[in-house]
Amino acid sequence: MSGKKAAKAATGKGGSKERLTFHLMLLPGMIMLLIFVFIPLVGSLMAFQDYIPAKGLFGSKWVGWENFEIIFSFPDSVQVFWNTLIIAFAKLVFNTIIPVFFSILLNELGGRFFKRTFQTIVYLPHFLSWVVLATVVSNMFSLDGPINAFLGLFGVEPIQFLADNNWFRTVIVSTDVWKEFGYNSVIYLAALLSIDPGLYEAGSIDGASRFKQIMHITIPSLMPTIVLMVALNLGNILNAGFDQIFNLYNPIVYETGDIIDTYVYRIGMVEGQYSIGAAVGLFKSVISFALILGANKMAKVTTGSGIF
Amino acid sequence: MKKITKLLAVASAAAMLLTMVSCSSGEEDFTAGMTEEEKAAWEAAANDPYGKYPELVTYTTGYNLTNQGSDVLAGTPYEDDTTENNAYTRYLKEVLNVQNENAFEAVSGADYDQKVSMAIASQNIPDIMHVSNYETLVDLVESDLIEDMTEIYENLACDTVKEAYASYGEGNSPLDAATFDGKLMAIPKTQLSDGQDFLWLRKDWLDNLKLEEPSTLEEMEAVLKAFIEDDPDGNGQDDTIGLVVHSEVYGDYPNNTFAIDNVFTALGAYPNIWITDDDGKAVYGSVQEEMKAPLELLNRWFNEGIIDKEFATRTNDDIVGLISSGKCGAYIGPWWSPFNQAQTSTYASDDAEWVNVSCPVGDDGKINAISTKSYAGFVVVRKGYEHPELAMKIVNVNSEYSKQDKSDAAKEIKENQTLAYFNWPLYCEVQPGNNAELMTQHIVDVMDGNADESTLTTEEQSYYESAQRFLEAEEAGKKADSADYSQYMSRMVSINKMIDEPANFLVPSFFETTDSMGSRWSSLEKMEMETVLKIITGEKDISEFDSFVEQWKSAGGDRITEEVNEAIAE
Numbered sequence: 035m036s037g038k039k040a041a042k043a044a045t046g047k048g049g050s051k052e053r054l055t056f057h058l059m060l061l062p063g064m065i066m067l068l069i070f071v072f073i074p075l076v077g078s079l080m081a082f083q084d085y086i087p088a089k090g091l092f093g094s095k096w097v098g099w100e101n102f103e104i105i106f107s108f109p110d111s112v113q114v115f116w117n118t119l120i121i122a123f124a125k126l127v128f129n130t131i132i133p134v135f136f137s138i139l140l141n142e143l144g145g146r147f148f149k150r151t152f153q154t155i156v157y158l159p160h161f162l163s164w165v166v167l168a169t170v171v172s173n174m175f176s177l178d179g180p181i182n183a184f185l186g187l188f189g190v191e192p193i194q195f196l197a198d199n200n201w202f203r204t205v206i207v208s209t210d211v212w213k214e215f216g217y218n219s220v221i222y223l224a225a226l227l228s229i230d231p232g233l234y235e236a237g238s239i240d241g242a243s244r245f246k247q248i249m250h251i252t253i254p255s256l257m258p259t260i261v262l263m264v265a266l267n268l269g270n271i272l273n274a275g276f277d278q279i280f281n282l283y284n285p286i287v288y289e290t291g292d293i294i295d296t297y298v299y300r301i302g303m304v305e306g307q308y309s310i311g312a313a314v315g316l317f318k319s320v321i322s323f324a325l326i327l328g329a330n331k332m333a334k335v336t337t338g339s340g341i342f
Numbered sequence: 343m344k345k346i347t348k349l350l351a352v353a354s355a356a357a358m359l360l361t362m363v364s365c366s367s368g369e370e371d372f373t374a375g376m377t378e379e380e381k382a383a384w385e386a387a388a389n390d391p392y393g394k395y396p397e398l399v400t401y402t403t404g405y406n407l408t409n410q411g412s413d414v415l416a417g418t419p420y421e422d423d424t425t426e427n428n429a430y431t432r433y434l435k436e437v438l439n440v441q442n443e444n445a446f447e448a449v450s451g452a453d454y455d456q457k458v459s460m461a462i463a464s465q466n467i468p469d470i471m472h473v474s475n476y477e478t479l480v481d482l483v484e485s486d487l488i489e490d491m492t493e494i495y496e497n498l499a500c501d502t503v504k505e506a507y508a509s510y511g512e513g514n515s516p517l518d519a520a521t522f523d524g525k526l527m528a529i530p531k532t533q534l535s536d537g538q539d540f541l542w543l544r545k546d547w548l549d550n551l552k553l554e555e556p557s558t559l560e561e562m563e564a565v566l567k568a569f570i571e572d573d574p575d576g577n578g579q580d581d582t583i584g585l586v587v588h589s590e591v592y593g594d595y596p597n598n599t600f601a602i603d604n605v606f607t608a609l610g611a612y613p614n615i616w617i618t619d620d621d622g623k624a625v626y627g628s629v630q631e632e633m634k635a636p637l638e639l640l641n642r643w644f645n646e647g648i649i650d651k652e653f654a655t656r657t658n659d660d661i662v663g664l665i666s667s668g669k670c671g672a673y674i675g676p677w678w679s680p681f682n683q684a685q686t687s688t689y690a691s692d693d694a695e696w697v698n699v700s701c702p703v704g705d706d707g708k709i710n711a712i713s714t715k716s717y718a719g720f721v722v723v724r725k726g727y728e729h730p731e732l733a734m735k736i737v738n739v740n741s742e743y744s745k746q747d748k749s750d751a752a753k754e755i756k757e758n759q760t761l762a763y764f765n766w767p768l769y770c771e772v773q774p775g776n777n778a779e780l781m782t783q784h785i786v787d788v789m790d791g792n793a794d795e796s797t798l799t800t801e802e803q804s805y806y807e808s809a810q811r812f813l814e815a816e817e818a819g820k821k822a823d824s825a826d827y828s829q830y831m832s833r834m835v836s837i838n839k840m841i842d843e844p845a846n847f848l849v850p851s852f853f854e855t856t857d858s859m860g861s862r863w864s865s866l867e868k869m870e871m872e873t874v875l876k877i878i879t880g881e882k883d884i885s886e887f888d889s890f891v892e893q894w895k896s897a898g899g900d901r902i903t904e905e906v907n908e909a910i911a912e
Contacts, residue, residue, distance in 0.1 A: 090463055101861075108865045109897050177652055197654045197879065284589055285871035286654050286879060292868075301864050310861055 081313035101313035118293040121274040124207045133219035141226045156216030168281030171209050202287040225259040258337045268329035272318050294318050372728045388731050391500045391738045395439040404471040405447040406769045429754040430766045436751045442767040469727045474719045476854050483522050489723040489730045492526040498734045502742035509774035514849045516717035528720035535775040537677050538711035538845035539596040539604050540698035544671030547574035559702040566648045585672045586661045587653040595712040599675040606636040607710035608702040616852035624851040624906050628870050629891045640878045680831035686824040698836050700843045709845040715853045721770045741772040756800050782837040805833045856905035862898035
């Protein structure tokens with residue numbers, strides 16, 4: 035009897051009293067969500083207005099799709115959209131492959147102490163803000179910085195990495211991967227621990243080398259986790275990393291480095307064009323939403339489990 | 343950040359709905375029921391620039407708090423002062439018999455502007471208030487919320503105020519900005535002229551290399567070359583760079599220290615402002631043919647290392663670092679550059695001597711400079727307020743009366759000037775455009791023994807004392823305090839050069855924004871910055887400039903140019 039009751043409570047079908055407790059625990063989170071997510075949603079209306087702060091959201095003139103028409107008439111909006119997609123896609127790919135690769139390598143290592151220490155070290159950059167790291171990165175990549183000094187040993191002419199459209203995206207993606215791969219590999223390390231050791235045993239008895247074991251046991255076992263992580267991250271594909279790019283870019287590399295978020299910042303905050311800024315933001319949200327739905331569908335088809 | 347904006351929008355919208363309910367009261371005749379004598383007394387007060395009202399008049403206002411912090415008065419006799427009872431409000435009460443009642447208080451800047459916006463949105467503005475930008479004034483005029491000040495200004499403005507406005511010259515008068523359909527709708531606060539930018543050079547480096555002070559572009563190039571190649575700091579190492587350049591290259595003249603507008607203007611190009619072309623039409627300076635020559639020159643300078651090769655990726659701090667560490671001894675900046683850490687740190691640690699040079703000059707041997715906007719805000723009066731002249735009288739007292747007043751009443755505000763200078767309940771002072779120069783002249787007169795120290799105003803007095811301390815320290819062979827160094831170098835050395843070597847000033851034909859500018863300008867500016875930087879760094883050829891101009895025009899530049907011309911015609 036009591037076993038049944040516990041099961042009921044766990045599935046949320048307990049008595050109303052128990053449910054009340056759970057709901058109360060949920061309440062602060064819901065209130066936060068309401069204040070910081072749902073109420074501000076009303077502000078999206080600005081995208082369809084000629085918004086003037088003095089007149090407010092209800093006094094400003096409605097202009098229909100005009101703001102969107104203005105955005106798509108800008109010569110640079112297509113460029114900004116592509117930049118965002120390219121940078122975000124590259125980040126998604128490398129931020130998946132490298133952590134998986136790294137966690138497999140780390141897993142193959144013997145010695146608990148060494149493993150732990152190494153993991154902690156690569157973990158560290160994740161906790162530094164881009165505002166701080168941007169200074170480090172721009173010094174590393176400056177004309178007389180260590181990277182150019184190193185390349186100079188091989189007779190390479192100094193390159194202005196952060197002011198060169200051929201290099202800017204590479205620097206952005208690689209420094210982002212450098213900062214995040216340690217942190218991103220945590221979840222894969224956890225997934226690796228859950229692989230049944232019996233599989234490896236069977237593999238080695240059958241004569242599979244370490245490499246074969248990785249290819250045929252480790253990677254297939256990691257696959258559901260990888261797909262789930264990619265699906266989760268797809269919703270962020272239009273977030274190419276505002277704080278990183280904002281702190282590293284300059285007008286010369288707008289061509290390859292200007293992304294939707296930096297663009298919205300300049301239009302909306304710097305120039306005070308709230309309506310245009312809101313329209314770009316809304317456009318981005320709609321696309322992200324579609325991508326999440328698509329990714330979830332994809333995850334369900336390929337692995338049989340989705341997020342919702 | 344975006345979410346916060348949205349939240350604010352909702353909050354302000356809600357506040358607006360609430361305040362909408364309480365509507366402003368209409369006009370009342372306050373003289374009703376008065377005897378003829380009383381009426382005459384009020385009349386007389388209203389028609390005298392400094393007339394004291396027979397009875398206390400209270401007015402509501404928006405109070406500009408300073409961001410000096412609330413504790414600036416702590417420990418002084420004034421620590422219990424409030425925004426409705428401080429040295430300045432007491433003085434105004436004493437002189438005019440008026441008292442402010444604050445409808446709202448906010449820190450100057452975005453906070454204050456937001457309160458003003460809300461007051462306008464709710465159609466309920468204070469009797470008298472200061473608005474900081476032109477768009478807000480236009481808004482007020484269009485919503486018919488403010489009083490016509492034309493007659494009041496004519497009858498009541500004191501001579502000092504009228505002369506101060508006139509000092510900005512025809513075509514750049516602050517009054518023009520506040521005039522709509524021939525009616526003066528506000529009393530503009532003046533913006534002092536910031537003068538011209540100078541080329542600041544390490545005098546000790548010039549002396550080491552036995553170089554003359556440069557003047558033309560060619561001479562400038564020769565000096566910069568020597569600064570790079572001839573080891574000006576004499577440390578035997580090839581570790582110096584040429585001219586540092588602001589990452590935005592030009593704009594916001596002359597406030598962007600390290601921006602190199604002067605190189606463009608020396609060759610007749612006026613980027614980033616609206617200028618008048620030969621046909622009398624307003625055109626945008628950055629898209630004119632004249633831009634090509636300076637861009638080509640800068641491209642060559644970039645290739646030869648005469649300007650900093652990494653300028654595009656340098657932050658302001660990076661540039662200050664280059665100068666402070668003695669790697670660079672040349673930059674372009676305004677007269678107050680000695681306050682920049684770049685100079686103070688080299689003075690304190692490095693025995694650096696700086697000198698400001700009129701360079702590069704145009705064909706006539708003078709620097710080609712750009713005038714700044716002549717106004718910095720407006721005082722407006724609520725339509726229907728029974729004492730509209732009060733605003734003008736307070737401005738008179740701010741700008742003139744208080745400065746001449748030697749009575750005990752004025753003692754308090756003199757003491758407060760150094761403590762909480764901006765505590766005037768209505769923050770508006772009307773000063774001549776060249777006020778900085780005038781002050782320097784007064785101090786020089788005293789220093790030369792041509793005038794007595796007592797002729798100085800409080801502000802001048804503090805600069806004078808600073809200069810004295812600096813000279814004493816130098817004479818004793820010691821380093822002066824860096825604050826005194828900055829004051830002396832800016833107020834005495836640099837402004838004196840401004841007086842001795844005047845520049846040509848071009849008044850931009852348009853300062854404000856138009857409708858299409860709002861939505862398209864940032865995109866056009868981005869295009870401009872990209873092109874300029876790519877041409878200078880050699881990523882694109884100078885021929886790219888023509889296609890940029892084409893693109894600029896079709897992407898909205900032409901339409902904005904039309905709008906600007908229409909706006910000027912109005």
